Amino acid sequence: RSGASMGTIAVHEFIALDGVYQDPGWTFEYGFDPRMGETLGEITGSAKAILLGRRTYEMFAPAWSTRTVEDDPGAPFFNDTHKYVVGATEPNVEWGPSTRLGAYDPEAIRRLKDEIDGTIYISGSGTLVRGLLADGLVDDLHLFVYPVARGTGDRLFRDGVDPTKLRLKSTDVYDNGVVHLDYGPA
Template sequence: MGAIVVHEFIALDGVFEDPSWTFEYGFDPKMGETLGAITAESKAILLGRTTFEMFAPAWSTRAAEDDPGAPFFNDTMKYVVGAREPQVEWANSTRLGPYDPNVIRKLKDDTDGSIYISGSGTLVRALLADGLVDNLHLFVYPIALGKGKRLWRDGVDATKLALVRCEVYDNGVVHLDYGPAAA
């Protein structure tokens, strides 16, 4: 049975929208090692339609010489959740249709290894609400943006998590790896 592993870049106030604000902090090589370890365990990628449409043109033209993550993103099977058909093509991709927790549970059952998610905030919110996230890797940047979409919206039920490990990088980013809280 597979595990859903989420990776998000977020600000101190929970904003994850349009992570271009992360660029000024640079990319610490140790962050790359952490993300490489996360993706190395992954056998599939699960994305919301909007993130899929952003990732496809960015990754599909890259090779390993351009970015060491390119083979993972291009060669790994990708599953897309969304009510609408994606407006772009990308090799090794299958559309799952609108969000359905039972379809995601079946994908987990049928996958031998981790299922990686990056971005895809609407999808991640639904997965968290349905208790389907096994690891939540938050890369928290030392900035409060004050506006933008937040990972947790106002009015949602509390989400209890258990800290698995944490790291602090030289650029001020903190990596928090959470799993489900013990019942």
């Protein structure tokens, strides 16, 4: 792609030591280190779009759409940024500016990366992220690893998938025991 600037996909996940990312309510007991907020602010600050799987979109919509900047500094980002939703079935909610991309299609994601100059931010959306990783479409995989093994729950990397090799780009260690690992393609 000669000279064309293109978007990058940045994935953000709160994850346990055993890979569980489902229902991040368990992260609350560790508190929220202000430096984690700074890291997240850097990730979302350059974002021009949000890409979500249908289930995550349906979970986020009621939670974020009622929040204001006074409730959460991240609210305007989530509510006002254009959202692209991947899923074979239509989401059952409407939320801010959004476009439905239909079932997962790596070509549609590549087109989106070509169209958007800046970061495309993803949170949660495990099924979508697994597809993107398998297709080599993730530029930054930001894992916030908590010092706990959950023992149960949906894991980001499931058994039986092809090996996923990544390259460590940067790390942060926070006072609450959480470690931030930024991985890119190997």
